[in-house]
Amino acid sequence: FFSFGFQVAPETKAVMKWLRSIPFVLSASLHGGELVVTYPYDYSMHPMEEKMFSPTPDEKVFKMLAKAYADAHPVISDRSELRCGGNFVKRGGIINGAEWYSFTGGMADFNYLHTNCFEVTVEVGCEKFPLEEELFTIWHENKGALLNYMEMVHRGIKGIVSDKFGNPIKNARISVRGIQHDVTTGN
Secondary structure: OOOOOOOOOHHHHHHHHHHHHOOOOEEEEEEOOEEEEEEOOOOOOOOOOOOOOOOOOOHHHHHHHHHHHHHHOOOOOOOOOOOOOHHHHHHOOEEEHHHHOOOOOOHHHHHHHHOOOEEEEEEEEOOOOOOHHHHHHHHHHHHHHHHHHHHHHHOOOOOOOEOOOOOEOOOOEEEEOOEEEEEEOOO
16 A cells, blocks of 8 residues: 555545556646646655655656646746746656655655556646636636547557467456556556
């Protein structure tokens, strides 16, 4: 079980159980307060280091996923440094989560470590708590980027792992040479 070092809320436990029961491959967590897409790891490799680059074995895939969202977002991809998130312009609107700020117990790290799901965190706008009248604009700024991100589910290797009789094999471990992170087949 994933240890957070504190009490896990019943809602969080329910989401964790749900993620383990359905073979999701992509997800995104939407937040407010900045304009950037972050990717795992969100928790620094060295707990005492605040802004430490902490890549997963799938760093290239996560960067590709984060860029797919950021490049399709009209404001995140805006090269202007005179907006919130201007400090992420030179990075293309993406950053490794722990390099921005390290925290433990995030869903993106949990998904990567305990499921087959790759999750990015999208900071969808400058306001942490946008006003109701701003939501329509925020939706339109993010709609195309969300669709572009969802299309990324079709990237990579696909197929069915089966026995010699053609029966699917549940929980078969799939390894890719050179990447120290296996995934398993679904039901």
